[in-house]
Amino acid sequence: MTIPPRLRRALVRMRRDLAFVAAGVPLHLVPALLSWWALSLLTDTVTGASPNAPVVLTAPLTLLVIAGYGFTEAQRWRFRAICGVELPRLRFAEGKRQLGYNWLVGPLLGVLEVLLLGLVLVALVAALVLVWVWLVPAQWRGGHPGYTTTGTYLTVLGLLALAAVPPLAAGLVRLEILVGRAVLGVSRSDELARRVEDLTESRAGAVDAADAERRRIERDLHDGAQQRLVSLALNLGLAKATLTDLPPEAQEVIDAAHREAKDAIEELNNLVRGLHPAVLDELGLDAALSGLAARAPLPVRLRVDLPAELPQRTAPAIEAVAYFVVSEALTNVAKHAREATRADVTVTRLAEILRVVIADDGMGGADPSRGSGLKGLAQRVRSVDGTFRMSSPVGGPTMMSVELPCPM
Amino acid sequence: MIAEDSVLLRIGLVKVVEMAGFEVAAEAGDGPELLAAVEEHRPDLAVVDVRMPPGFTDEGVRAALEIRQKWPNTAVLMLSQYVEERYAADLLATNTSGVGYLLKQRVADVEEFIEALRRVAAGGTALDPQVVAQLLVRRASDPLERLTARERDVLALMAEGRSNAGIAAQLVVSESAVAKHINNILAKLDLPKADADHRRVLAVLRFLGVGG
Numbered sequence: 001m002t003i004p005p006r007l008r009r010a011l012v013r014m015r016r017d018l019a020f021v022a023a024g025v026p027l028h029l030v031p032a033l034l035s036w037w038a039l040s041l042l043t044d045t046v047t048g049a050s051p052n053a054p055v056v057l058t059a060p061l062t063l064l065v066i067a068g069y070g071f072t073e074a075q076r077w078r079f080r081a082i083c084g085v086e087l088p089r090l091r092f093a094e095g096k097r098q099l100g101y102n103w104l105v106g107p108l109l110g111v112l113e114v115l116l117l118g119l120v121l122v123a124l125v126a127a128l129v130l131v132w133v134w135l136v137p138a139q140w141r142g143g144h145p146g147y148t149t150t151g152t153y154l155t156v157l158g159l160l161a162l163a164a165v166p167p168l169a170a171g172l173v174r175l176e177i178l179v180g181r182a183v184l185g186v187s188r189s190d191e192l193a194r195r196v197e198d199l200t201e202s203r204a205g206a207v208d209a210a211d212a213e214r215r216r217i218e219r220d221l222h223d224g225a226q227q228r229l230v231s232l233a234l235n236l237g238l239a240k241a242t243l244t245d246l247p248p249e250a251q252e253v254i255d256a257a258h259r260e261a262k263d264a265i266e267e268l269n270n271l272v273r274g275l276h277p278a279v280l281d282e283l284g285l286d287a288a289l290s291g292l293a294a295r296a297p298l299p300v301r302l303r304v305d306l307p308a309e310l311p312q313r314t315a316p317a318i319e320a321v322a323y324f325v326v327s328e329a330l331t332n333v334a335k336h337a338r339e340a341t342r343a344d345v346t347v348t349r350l351a352e353i354l355r356v357v358i359a360d361d362g363m364g365g366a367d368p369s370r371g372s373g374l375k376g377l378a379q380r381v382r383s384v385d386g387t388f389r390m391s392s393p394v395g396g397p398t399m400m401s402v403e404l405p406c407p408m
Numbered sequence: 409m410i411a412e413d414s415v416l417l418r419i420g421l422v423k424v425v426e427m428a429g430f431e432v433a434a435e436a437g438d439g440p441e442l443l444a445a446v447e448e449h450r451p452d453l454a455v456v457d458v459r460m461p462p463g464f465t466d467e468g469v470r471a472a473l474e475i476r477q478k479w480p481n482t483a484v485l486m487l488s489q490y491v492e493e494r495y496a497a498d499l500l501a502t503n504t505s506g507v508g509y510l511l512k513q514r515v516a517d518v519e520e521f522i523e524a525l526r527r528v529a530a531g532g533t534a535l536d537p538q539v540v541a542q543l544l545v546r547r548a549s550d551p552l553e554r555l556t557a558r559e560r561d562v563l564a565l566m567a568e569g570r571s572n573a574g575i576a577a578q579l580v581v582s583e584s585a586v587a588k589h590i591n592n593i594l595a596k597l598d599l600p601k602a603d604a605d606h607r608r609v610l611a612v613l614r615f616l617g618v619g620g
Contacts, residue, residue, distance in 0.1 A: 219464065226489055227414040233516035234420040241427070241518040258516065265513045269489065279492045282465050287494040294493075294541035302545050 010166060017169035018120070020082045021113045024176065027074050028110030031102045034060055034067065064103075071106075072098045072184065085177055087184050101183045109176060116172055120165055126158030204317075207383050211320050214276040221272045229268065233261035270295065274327050276320060285319045285347065289326055296330045298342060305348045314354060318404050321384050322347065322356050325402050328377045329358040337362030337398060354404045364396035409451035410435050411442035411468070412487070413460045417512075421455060424515060428522040430529070439467040446475055451482055453529040457512075458488035458495065469495045476502050485528045487512045493542035496535060497618040504610050508534035508569075523574075533569030533609045540567040543616040554596050562589040566612045 003011070038060035044053035072090055079085040090098060125132075129151045236258040243254070273291070280288040286304040293300040306314075313319075326345055333343050340362030348355045366374070374390070381388040385405050392398040410425065410432060412418040422432050430453065434445040438461045446454055454475055458468035472484045476499070483506030486499065496509050508528035514536065515521050524534040544552070544564065555563065558579075565575040572590070576583045590608075594601055599611045 222459065222489055223414070223464070227417050230489075230512050230515065231414070231416040231420050233513060234417070234424065234518075237516040237518040238420070238423060238427075262513060262516055265516075269513075273490060277490065278459065278465060279490070279494070283492070283494050287492060290493050290542040290545050291490060291538075293545040294538060300545060 014166045014169060016082060017166070017173045018117075020078065020173055020176070021116055021169060023078050023082065024113045025110060025117065027071060027078065028106040028113065031064075031067065031071055032107035032110060034063055035103055038064060068098045068102050071102045075101070075180065075184065079177070079180055083173065083177065085180070087180060090184065097183055101180070105179055105183055109179065112172060112175075116165075116168060119161060119168070123158045123161035123165065126154045127162055129154045129158070203383065207317055211276070211317055214320075215281075218272055218276045218278065221268070222278070226265070226268060226272065229261060229265045233258065233265060236261055274324075277323065280319055280323055281316065284313055285322055288319075288323055289345065289347065292323075292327055292330060293345060296343065297334045298340060300330065300343045300345060303344075303346045305346075307349060314349070314406050318354060318384060318406055321380055321386065321404060322354055322402075324380055325356050325377060325400075326358060328373055329400050332366070332373055333358070333360045333362065333398075336366065339363050349406070352406055352408060354406050356402045356404070357399065359397055359399040361397050363394070364392045364398050365394045366390065366392035366398050409433050409442070409445055409449060409454040409482075411437070411439075411445075411454065411460065411471070412457040413437050414457075417457075417515075421515065424518055424521060425455065425525065427518070428525050430525070438462065439471040442471050443474060446479060446482055450479060453483045453485065453525065455485045455487065455525075458486055466495065469498060472499060473502070476507070480506075482506075483528045483531065484508070485510065485525065485534065487515065491536045491539045491542070493539055493546065493618075496539045496543070500533075500613055500618045504533050504613055505531045509539055510534060510536045511538055527569060533613075535568045537564065537568060540564045540616075543567065543613075543618065547616055551597050555593060559589055559593050559596070562586065563593050563612065566590065566593075566608060567616060569609050 038057065041050075041053045041057040041060065044050040045057060076087045076089070079087050130148070133147065133151055236254060239254050240251075240258055243251075246254070277288045277291065279291070284306075286306055289302055289304060293302040314322075326347075330343060330345070333340055337343075337360045340360040343358060343360040346355075346357045378388045381402050381404065387403045389401045390399070410418060410421050412421060412435075418435055418437075422435065425432055433449040433451050436442040436445050442454065442456065442460075454472075456468045456472050456475075458466060460467040460471075468486055468488070472486055475482055475484055480503065484499070485508035486495070487510055488495075489512050491509060491511055499507055499509060506528055508524055510521075510524060514524070528534050541564070544560075552560070561579060562575060565578055570578065572583050572586050576586045579586070591601075593599070594611075597615055599615060
């Protein structure tokens with residue numbers, strides 16, 4: 001015999017709903033009993049009806065506090081295991097909601113659950129009345145003529161009641177989920193706050209990871225390729241200095257290779273230093289910036305004003321961003337600023353803000369929305385919640401101002 | 409005495425130093441080794457890499473400072489992938505004689521590097537043009553503005569520790585022209601006149617905010 005799928009689904013659903021309701025009964029009513037016990041003891045204490053009531057009263061009160069949390073956890077389990085509804089974990093200290101659920105809403109729901117289960121029981125008994133009526137002694141049946149008609153009515157009523165059970169159960173479950181989410185769940189704003197917290201944390205992690213990666217690459221290149229290149233250039237230099245009796249063509253080749261090697265070192269040095277200068281870790285931003293300013297192809301005036309009495313150094317991630325900003329900005333000035341004859345770099349620390357201003361006296365007209373350099377710069381500034389402003393009227397001067405938060 | 413953790417480069421350095429007519433007493437791969445070797449051999453000159461094991465940060469600078477303090481007769485030439493004016497300042501703060509600080513890649517210009525080696529070993533100063541440029545960035549104001557472009561070039565070369573002859577060769581001018589420039593610079597910056605190269609370097613470095 002096969003059960004049609006729709007009926008099977010309905011039966012499975014009903015079984016689940018009833019299990020949920022049944023599990024709810026003790027979880028909702030035990031707290032109610034506990035509080036009722038506590039209340040009666042309290043009245044005894046007040047009226048003095050029972051001499052040891054005050055002592056006994058401590059038991060339910062302690063139970064109330066501890067059980068509250070336990071019941072909440074049990075409810076979470078009930079919602080998750082039976083209905084697949086996730087309720088957020090509440091801390092023990094978040095008592096208000098738990099109190100509301102376990103001691104106020106809970107008992108009411110418990111009553112509804114008991115009523116529903118009672119209905120199921122009564123309906124079952126009524127529906128099967130013609131079966132169990134045979135179990136009662138025969139004299140009773142003899143003394144009640146017409147009992148079969150009454151039994152048939154009862155059976156029909158019972159079946160009707162049974163038919164009403166699934167929608168009722170489903171409704172009650174829906175109500176419970178609604179109430180549970182409203183009382184035990186997280187409000188939308190709490191949820192968003194939590195999400196923002198998570199995102200902030202993961203973003204900081206990403207920024208740090210990228211920093212660490214840059215440091216690692218810098219180290220690897222320094223210990224590997226850069227040493228090899230210097231060694232290569234050195235050997236070519238030695239060849240140039242010692243092999244003086246070579247034919248001029250060979251001298252020429254060695255010369256060219258020597259120059260190439262030196263240029264490659266220069267290029268790689270600038271690239272690697274742009275990644276993450278080692279001195280930034282050791283001596284901080286101020287010391288690292290002079291190297292940048294000195295390497296710029298135009299005169300740079302550098303002013304760094306970091307109060308010495310700061311409790312601690314600026315966070316490494318912020319320093320790295322500030323360094324990157326100056327590095328990119330000076331590269332931009334050198335590359336794009338037409339007719340720029342000088343640049344000014346000013347770094348100041350104002351309480352919880354690190355301000356970096358780069359200005360040049362070029363012809364202006366720089367557009368931050370164009371050019372990947374400026375875009376990357378703005379992105380990296382935003383990654384640490386900094387602000388990036390640029391003003392570059394046609395005719396100049398161009399000024400870029402970046403503010404980075406330095407929480408104390 | 410050579411301290412450099414990259415074996416490749418150490419071999420090359422030994423070659424260059426021997427070409428310059430020095431004898432290599434010992435080689436070291438990190439700071440403690442270097443200090444032990446200096447104590448044992450008391451060399452005239454130690455060539456030191458800044459970034460060495462274990463920390464690969466500024467071990468070389470710290471070792472160099474210790475050498476200058478304990479064995480003042482040993483001159484120190486520091487080499488580094490990047491020069492930092494802060495380290496130069498630390499190094500020059502105690503004593504400017506017999507101190508050098510150059511970019512590693514300068515080793516490739518063998519003749520010039522040998523000249524710097526000899527200058528430092530003889531108690532002179534050899535600062536990388538990059539260091540001087542950084543020092544000038546720090547002082548990008550005040551009396552420096554009064555110098556002509558040519559005078560600034562001469563000032564930078566003086567700060568590197570070069571002699572009049574060296575400056576003249578670099579700028580392709582006569583030595584007398586260099587001497588004239590130098591007199592102008594000293595006058596404009598209110599620096600004392602000094603005949604000895606070394607005293608002059610000292611004055612210039614002090615003006616740039618470093619040197620004892």
